[in-house]
Amino acid sequence: MIWVIALMVFIMLVGAVTVLLVDSHVSAIAASSAVSLALSVIFVILQAPDVAMTEAVVGSGLSSVILALALFRLNRNKAKMEQSDA
Amino acid sequence: MRNISALVFASGLAFLLLVITWQFILGGAPMLIGEAILQQAAEELGAANLVTSVVLGYRGIDTLGEIAILFTASTATSLVLSSIAEKTSAKSKPGLRDDGTILASSASLFFPLLMTIGLYIILHGHLTPGGGFQGGVILAAAFFLPLLAVPGRGVNHSGLALVEGFAGASFIVIGIIALFQGKAFLQPLFGHGEMGSLLSAGSLPLLYIAVGLKVGAELSGLLANLAEPSGNGDETLSATESASTEQTSMQAEKTKS
Numbered sequence: 086m087i088w089v090i091a092l093m094v095f096i097m098l099v100g101a102v103t104v105l106l107v108d109s110h111v112s113a114i115a116a117s118s119a120v121s122l123a124l125s126v127i128f129v130i131l132q133a134p135d136v137a138m139t140e141a142v143v144g145s146g147l148s149s150v151i152l153a154l155a156l157f158r159l160n161r162n163k164a165k166m167e168q169s170d171a
Numbered sequence: 172m173r174n175i176s177a178l179v180f181a182s183g184l185a186f187l188l189l190v191i192t193w194q195f196i197l198g199g200a201p202m203l204i205g206e207a208i209l210q211q212a213a214e215e216l217g218a219a220n221l222v223t224s225v226v227l228g229y230r231g232i233d234t235l236g237e238i239a240i241l242f243t244a245s246t247a248t249s250l251v252l253s254s255i256a257e258k259t260s261a262k263s264k265p266g267l268r269d270d271g272t273i274l275a276s277s278a279s280l281f282f283p284l285l286m287t288i289g290l291y292i293i294l295h296g297h298l299t300p301g302g303g304f305q306g307g308v309i310l311a312a313a314f315f316l317p318l319l320a321v322p323g324r325g326v327n328h329s330g331l332a333l334v335e336g337f338a339g340a341s342f343i344v345i346g347i348i349a350l351f352q353g354k355a356f357l358q359p360l361f362g363h364g365e366m367g368s369l370l371s372a373g374s375l376p377l378l379y380i381a382v383g384l385k386v387g388a389e390l391s392g393l394l395a396n397l398a399e400p401s402g403n404g405d406e407t408l409s410a411t412e413s414a415s416t417e418q419t420s421m422q423a424e425k426t427k428s
Contacts, residue, residue, distance in 0.1 A: 105174045134300035135222045138292075142308045147390065150315070154397040 090130055096123040114152045121145035217363030218297040218372035226302065227375045231346065231357030234378075237304075238339060238385060245389045252396045278320035285313035293383035297372040303379040307386025314391040318398060326395040331388045338385035345374055345381070 100120040104113045121144030128137035208229055209221070218224040226234055289309035296302030318326065346357035354360075357378075364371030 102178075105178060135220075135302070135305075138301045138305045142305050142312075146312060147308050150394065151397065154394070158397065 086130060090127060093123040093127045093130075096120075097127075110156050111153065114149050114156070117152075118145040118149035121148075213366070214363075216359055216372055216375065217366045218375055219366055220297055220299060220302075222300070223297045223302055223375055223379065224372070227357075227378045228359050231378070234382065235342065235346070235357070238342065238382065241386065241389055242335075242339065245393045248393055249396045252399075275320040278316045281316055282313055285309055285316070289313060289383070289387065293380055294369070294376065296379035296383075297375045298369070303382025304386055307383040308390060310383065310387030311390035311394060314387070315394045315398070318395055326391070326399075328392060328395070331392045335385050335388040335392070338381045338383075338388065342378060342381040342385070345378060349374075 097120050100116045100123065103116040104120070107113050107116065121140055125137045125141040125145065128134075128140055208225060212218070212221055212224040212228070216224040216228045218228070289306045289312075291306075292299075292301040292309060293303055293306035296306070314326070345360070349358045349360055350356055352360065359373040359375055361373040363373060366372075370376075
């Protein structure tokens with residue numbers, strides 16, 4: 086069991102560093118969602134299924150969707166402003 | 172380079188926090204309330220899921236506060252987003268656009284499955300892990316998926332607001348009914364029932380249904396508001412690639428905190 090936890094912690098660390106170092110914002114969002122997914126596995130191992138469910142649904146699902154939608158909105162507004170400037 | 176310096180800063184902060192936490196005595200902390208709840212909850216409330224009896228039975232007002240926070244956040248977001256949408260909608264008219272057969276058909280395939288899972292998690296909140304919040308988010312995902320497949324279809328915002336208001340009001344009304352019966356606010360009503368059956372744990376399932384409907388309606392309204400005024404998606408995709416360094420560092424700071 087300790088090896089599963091160690092593997093999940095490793096995945097979380099890799100994901101978190103990936104968020105920092107990767108260039109594309111969409112990839113950063115995907116990596117942060119992977120961090121949440123690994124964290125939810127750890128919560129299951131720690132016998133906290135309620136928290137694990139919340140983490141999987143909210144952390145890796147909803148928050149990444151909201152971040153991605155906000156990113157698209159930002160980019161669209163930026164493109165529009167550049168168009169109106171030119 | 173800035174990312175790496177931020178990383179060094181964060182690890183230094185983590186080291187400091189570790190040193191500080193090392194000072195505390197790590198032993199059996201005297202959690203008297205937790206112990207008492209663990210011993211009493213099963214016979215007092217009759218909910219098979221102990222977390223539910225804490226979230227709705229012993230800490231009902233906290234849950235009400237959480238709902239209020241979510242309501243405020245979603246209201247403010249939709250207020251800001253709708254004011255932007257009014258400006259932009261005059262220029263770009265979103266037409267009905269299909270995002271491909273695979274996405275569209277899988278969205279219609281997943282809609283009933285997600286609805287079933289979400290309603291199951293909400294209704295069995297007092298028996299199995301999960302509850303109103305988790306099930307509500309899954310319901311919101313079920314309603315958002317068709318919108319993602321066919322953008323510009325629009326959602327019935329007034330209907331969502333009706334469901335949301337009704338659910339929030341019924342949560343408070345259940346709490347007030349307890350007041351009229353001489354109990355504390357939000358104290359569970361009705362008998363325990365048989366522990367483990369669907370109709371047990373008094374009014375806790377009703378409260379969780381209210382929470383689930385409210386969270387689901389709020390979040391699907393929020394996601395629909397975020398996704399709604401979608402022009403032709405070409406410019407958004409190309410603009411994603413050109414990431415400015417400023418935004419990258421901002422995001423790095425955000426992940427730290």
